[in-house]
Amino acid sequence: MNAITQTSPTAIVAYLVLFATIGILFVFGCLLLGKFFRPRTPTALKLETYECGEPSVGPGTVQFDLRFYVVALLFLIFEVEVALFFPTATIFGAATKARREAAQTAVSTAAPTATLVVDKRDERTAISPESARTLALVSMIDLGAFFAVLLVGFAFIWRRGDLNWVRAVRHPATSAEANAAALRLRQDGFPT
Amino acid sequence: MNFNELLQDVVQKDTLASLRAVQPELTLCATIIAILLAKILIPAWKQSPFHLTVIGLATAMFVGFPWHGSAAAAVSTLAQPIFTASLVSDSFTTVVRFFLLTFAMLFAAFAEISTDGEDDRTEFYVLILGALVGMCLMISANHVLIVLLGVEMASVPCYVLAGLKRRQSKSSEAALKYAVFGAGAAGVMMFGLSLLAGGLGTAHLPAMAANLAKMIQGGISPQQITILSLGGLMVMVGVGFKLSAVPFHFWAPDVFEGATAEVAAFLSVASKAAALGLLMRLCSAFAFPADMYFHSPIGELLPQASLIAALAPVRQYIVAIVAVLAAVTCTFGNLAAYGQTNMKRLLAYSTIAHAGYMMMPVAAAVALIRVGSDGVSVDGARDAVASLVTYISIYLFMNLAAFAIVAFLRNATGSEEIADYAGLVRRSPGLTVCMAIVMFSLVGLPPLAGFQAKWVMFYSLIEAAHVCPALWALLSVGLLNTILSLFYYLRVVRVMALSPEPLYREAPTIPLTSMVGMYCGLLTAPMLLLFFALDRVLPWAHAAASTLF
Numbered sequence: 001m002n003a004i005t006q007t008s009p010t011a012i013v014a015y016l017v018l019f020a021t022i023g024i025l026f027v028f029g030c031l032l033l034g035k036f037f038r039p040r041t042p043t044a045l046k047l048e049t050y051e052c053g054e055p056s057v058g059p060g061t062v063q064f065d066l067r068f069y070v071v072a073l074l075f076l077i078f079e080v081e082v083a084l085f086f087p088t089a090t091i092f093g094a095a096t097k098a099r100r101e102a103a104q105t106a107v108s109t110a111a112p113t114a115t116l117v118v119d120k121r122d123e124r125t126a127i128s129p130e131s132a133r134t135l136a137l138v139s140m141i142d143l144g145a146f147f148a149v150l151l152v153g154f155a156f157i158w159r160r161g162d163l164n165w166v167r168a169v170r171h172p173a174t175s176a177e178a179n180a181a182a183l184r185l186r187q188d189g190f191p192t
Numbered sequence: 193m194n195f196n197e198l199l200q201d202v203v204q205k206d207t208l209a210s211l212r213a214v215q216p217e218l219t220l221c222a223t224i225i226a227i228l229l230a231k232i233l234i235p236a237w238k239q240s241p242f243h244l245t246v247i248g249l250a251t252a253m254f255v256g257f258p259w260h261g262s263a264a265a266a267v268s269t270l271a272q273p274i275f276t277a278s279l280v281s282d283s284f285t286t287v288v289r290f291f292l293l294t295f296a297m298l299f300a301a302f303a304e305i306s307t308d309g310e311d312d313r314t315e316f317y318v319l320i321l322g323a324l325v326g327m328c329l330m331i332s333a334n335h336v337l338i339v340l341l342g343v344e345m346a347s348v349p350c351y352v353l354a355g356l357k358r359r360q361s362k363s364s365e366a367a368l369k370y371a372v373f374g375a376g377a378a379g380v381m382m383f384g385l386s387l388l389a390g391g392l393g394t395a396h397l398p399a400m401a402a403n404l405a406k407m408i409q410g411g412i413s414p415q416q417i418t419i420l421s422l423g424g425l426m427v428m429v430g431v432g433f434k435l436s437a438v439p440f441h442f443w444a445p446d447v448f449e450g451a452t453a454e455v456a457a458f459l460s461v462a463s464k465a466a467a468l469g470l471l472m473r474l475c476s477a478f479a480f481p482a483d484m485y486f487h488s489p490i491g492e493l494l495p496q497a498s499l500i501a502a503l504a505p506v507r508q509y510i511v512a513i514v515a516v517l518a519a520v521t522c523t524f525g526n527l528a529a530y531g532q533t534n535m536k537r538l539l540a541y542s543t544i545a546h547a548g549y550m551m552m553p554v555a556a557a558v559a560l561i562r563v564g565s566d567g568v569s570v571d572g573a574r575d576a577v578a579s580l581v582t583y584i585s586i587y588l589f590m591n592l593a594a595f596a597i598v599a600f601l602r603n604a605t606g607s608e609e610i611a612d613y614a615g616l617v618r619r620s621p622g623l624t625v626c627m628a629i630v631m632f633s634l635v636g637l638p639p640l641a642g643f644q645a646k647w648v649m650f651y652s653l654i655e656a657a658h659v660c661p662a663l664w665a666l667l668s669v670g671l672l673n674t675i676l677s678l679f680y681y682l683r684v685v686r687v688m689a690l691s692p693e694p695l696y697r698e699a700p701t702i703p704l705t706s707m708v709g710m711y712c713g714l715l716t717a718p719m720l721l722l723f724f725a726l727d728r729v730l731p732w733a734h735a736a737a738s739t740l741f
Contacts, residue, residue, distance in 0.1 A: 126194060126195065126196070127195055127196065128196050130196070131195065131196040131199045131200070134199060134200070134203055135199060138203055149221075149225060152225050152228050152229060152232075153228065155228075155232050156228040156231060156232055159231065159232045159235065160231075
């Protein structure tokens with residue numbers, strides 16, 4: 001098989017299908033193999049949900065608290081934000097480095113119009129200190145605007161109380177109500 | 193051009209000019225931030241941020257006003273690719289954006305009148321403004337990524353808006369259905385766009401068309417045709433979802449029923465207008481990639497006329513898809529509206545049917561690009577686009593008025609069933625007359641604006657049918673549907689005017705002199721005014737069309 005047929009779209013798809021098939025078969029093959037070897041003792045204890053002895057509480061299809069989703073969503077936003085920071089930060093770092101190096105070259109050779117040639121073979125990729133400065137400045141402004149807008153949203157949800165694990169009730173509880181609640185909790189065995 | 197010059201060009205020329213061109217969008221963003229900041233900094237401020245919204249929208253309308261003075265002069269200075277040609281700011285953007293902002297202004301007033309003292313006002317206005325920014329991106333998209341970004345930015349706030357009534361299970365159900373359907377459609381659209389971008393070697397829409405033209409001239413293989421046409425179909429899935437075109441309309445009736453009438457009005461008008469703008473953009477990019485949509489002139493790549501001549505099969509493909517979708521959407525929407533007992537579901541199907549009508553001029557515009565021995569003729573295509581823009585401008589008032597009356601009647605009677613509207617003419621004659629005018633206008637009967645909208649649209653379709661005979665079928669479908677739609681629209685009017693009042697319902701008295709009545713009157717007046725003063729809208733519409741083709 002020569003190199004051209006190996007990189008044709010059909011060949012690529014065929015490889016993909018091959019890998020997927022082997023991967024799927026591997027899982028079921030292992031399960032099947034285990035079925036032949038493992039002992040089969042269907043006692044009542046063995047069929048428990050948690051074989052280790054932990055008693056199961058309630059059905060498995062419980063409804064998760066909505067607050068978990070809110071936290072997950074917020075986490076997602078800030079995670080994506082960090083991912084978006086990286087390219088800008090890389091450019092900022094590269095630009096400031098290029099500028100510093102260009103400045104040093106200018107000092108050492110005393111040539112005020114020195115330019116830093118990143119790639120010696122190609123004049124088109126040369127970057128001047130002014131360009132490096134512009135690049136760093138623009139990336140900083142970009143990042144600042146992006147982050148500022150995001151922070152406004154963050155401050156809003158904070159103010160709105162979405163970050164409170166225990167949501168504030170609309171009417172603050174009176175001290176009598178709070179005491180009653182604390183008493184109830186203590187009776188239920190919660191440390192207060 | 194070396195790196196330094198490129199950087200200086202992007203930072204100093206392109207970005208500054210671009211920021212100037214997107215002032216209305218920036219104003220909307222600033223308004224959103226101002227509303228949020230106001231809520232953060234002034235916790236005691238319990239009122240709805242209606243005033244801030246109105247100030248923001250008014251500023252956006254002012255800075256984005258299509259032109260000061262003569263139309264022709266403004267158009268020539270307006271057309272420019274911005275943000276390194278990922279967006280395009282031309283008269284189509286400006287005019288459609290102005291319509292969207294006008295609608296948003298009327299809509300904000302409607303939302304403020306019909307709902308009072310609810311907690312979620314801040315979120316409501318912020319989401320509305322956010323969706324508006326996305327819609328502005330949709331109508332000015334010139335790049336695959338912006339198409340996707342615009343569609344998502346316009347859709348995601350709408351999912352939340354649909355579920356704003358958290359205590360009602362129907363509202364939550366609507367939001368979930370909408371979100372799931374939207375995610376699926378966006379996924380398919382993304383797949384299609386990646387197929388197109390991969391197959392054509394670029395993600396810049398007009399450059400994609402130029403590459404496609406080169407491929408067609410150099411002989412295109414059947415595999416490439418398969419991939420590209422598949423990509424085109426998949427993109428139409430995404431656009432069809434936004435347009436609620438059949439067969440991607442399933443979300444519309446459920447979402448309209450579950451969401452409040454206010455949100456339904458927003459989805460029915462703004463979302464649809466933006467989707468039509470996007471469809472028009474995509475069609476124009478692939479059917480007629482004009483020089484001005486490139487960052488640098490494409491003359492060096494290929495002479496304009498031969499490029500457009502080479503794209504003839506692409507135009508046939510676009511016309512076929514859009515025409516078939518339009519015919520099916522229109523017919524299905526009208527037929528399904530018959531069985532509805534809920535007013536919002538009826539209006540949802542009416543919206544679907546109107547999406548079908550509004551896709552017809554798109555097909556006509558693409559069909560009307562003629563390449564002869566004496567060059568390219570686009571006059572007919574411009575007329576067709578102008579008819580679409582006219583339709584959008586009239587539809588804006590019609591549908592907002594319909595939903596506004598539904599919302600006001602809901603506030604008064606607590607019901608959105610058509611049967612509960614019985615005999616309203618006795619207690620609220622003014623409102624009933626408004627509703628009747630709106631319904632007649634939706635059918636397209638003279639002397640109302642809906643007639644003018646349909647007239648210019650069908651006229652451009654007749655012009656197109658002379659070029660492409662298959663469009664006679666589309667024209668007849670459109671005319672037949674207009675007659676079909678007569679019956680279910682008039683059923684509403686009949687129930688309101690002729691049926692006896694039900695005993696269990698206290699008939700609400702909504703006089704025309706009340707705030708609500710005056711608002712309805714304000715929205716209904718354009719139905720009559722625009723019929724006689726259509727020549728006030730037509731220059732705008734023609735200016736909008738003049739840069740697209």
